[in-house]
Amino acid sequence: MEKRDTLIEVRNLKKFFKIGDNTLKAVNDLSFEIKRGETLGVVGESGCGKSTAGRTILRLYEPTAGDVLFEGQSVMKLNHQEMKAMRRNMQMIFQDPYASLNPRMTVGDIIGEALDIHGLASGQKRKERIQELLSLVSLNPEHMNRFPHEFSGGQRQRIGIARALAVEPKFIVCDEPISALDVSVQAQVVNLLQQLQEKMGLTYMFIAHDLSMVKYISDRVAVMYLGKMVELADSEKLYEKPLHPYTQALLSAIPIPDPEVERKRERIVLQGDVPSPMNPPSGCHFRTRCPKAMPECSAVEPVWKEVEPGHFAACHLYN
């Protein structure tokens, strides 16, 4: 892989929510980089903070602490006006293709709104640009006057992608873009995302819980658990040689569509549920479900460490 420069740098990012007298530490001290042109996959179970992390990086949520640098420039210090300009660089594709498109707007206006806000095109040029974007995502440009309900789930997700691409962003956070789609349609959308990346040099942060799809689409994969990152590595490496016991359990839990493999497989089944993020266990958050937990796991929080070149993990087994 050629040397790529850093597009996004996340530094000690924290996002806490106040709920009554309690604090929910949704994202607790994340630090990582995303290189230009790469796809970083983020996986974890519900409530691990992966979506909050994506939204906080785009500053859809104001962070509690920490910073995000886009091409070296701090995103969190920008004022309202500067932030608006910054949003042209960073866009988002949402999970639910039914809820994320305004049912009262035509597809043309949904995509055109982005052009209007940033003053990118008007009149005939606006129409041409909308049609160009629709054909880019393999939709019929003549359908720009239709409403979202006239499209299928996969087609709506394409509309969401066209809207994100309207402002020619460099970085897109894809928050579970395929989870709501049927298997045969998922592959269409993933192939489209990859073609667009190649054509336009896009950088993706791909949030999902489907580990086989994440492995397929990502250059590197990060695993989150209760607001913390527990492991980060090249996708091949992470799946071949997972270091953290949570990653190992997560990988072993995916059912593989091959009966022969399934018959022979020994699976690590974790006991119990994910603890409440409101009141996570002391020390390592995973220790209550970890098959390899040691006494020190409850006392000391493991440090985030580069165990092998490019392979990070936070676990006492590697200290």
Next chain:
Amino acid sequence: MERILEVKDLHVSFHTYAGEVKAVRGVNFHVNKGEAVAIVGESGCGKSVTAQTLMKLIPMPPGEIKKGDIIFNGESIVKKSNKEMEAIRGKEIGMIFQDPMTSLNPTLTVGNQIMEGLIKHQKMTRAAARARAIELLTMVGIPQPEKRVDQYPHEFSGGMRQRAMIAIALACSPKLLIADEPTTALDVTIQAQILDLMKDLQKKTGTSIILITHDLGVVAEMCDRVIVMYAGKVIETGTVDDIFYNPQHPYTKGLLRSVPRLDLKRDEPLTPIFGTPPDLLRPPVGCGFTARCESAMRVCQEYDPELKEISSTQRAACWLQHPLAQNRAGS
């Protein structure tokens, strides 16, 4: 082998303002005693409607069983009255739904919901039913069952709610368990727990299972046989090995190719199935898959293929299986 369930030429339609939606169009299959059978297919292929019809849970009207028969344990279900069905639901056939939050009653304790069936069907006293409910909660792996039995569904996590639902479904030891996407709403590590539990319980109780899912991985792990549905019809059936290693129908092949496997390299593109399923308001005359099929021929548009025997265990509905098309199938 003894058949616990047989579905014969089942047609189910829904009458809507737009017209008649032919959701299930002539489905045939059977389930043997102690067997786990998967029904797979995309949203709208009729798999859930088929399952709900087995329990006569579809609202009628707008739903209607147009034609066909369902034989459960030697008796036809189709003509049974609602009253007679109540003796079967929960007692003979148990059901697990996809979303445990909306299918449990939020105003009743979990214990009461398990006890309901026991008191109604097995004429147990409240005290005996409660003791049995605690036993069932222990069996499905819920910690502190004596305390949990008096709690409400909102006090349970997603995985625990699904366990509670399994406990309700199994309370009266049904002969058949229908699980409609039982793990789709759950995280993978919790899914692994629930699948383990279902396999374990099946071994212990010998219940037959119909598992409805779109996750081919879950099928490979759980099931003995597979029924593939498309546009309201069964297009292929076989053992898991038949379907995964020797699929015959282009749709089954496409479905298997469109899931990324962990050993797939990044530079190989996924092979999606282009297009979308047909509108069942106006179902196609010929094979429902024609418009999306790479090997479609003219006959496919005009005549619907019938399920044809491939081996003693496998059948497929595709014109490529016709002797005249055999040289095409190879290419």
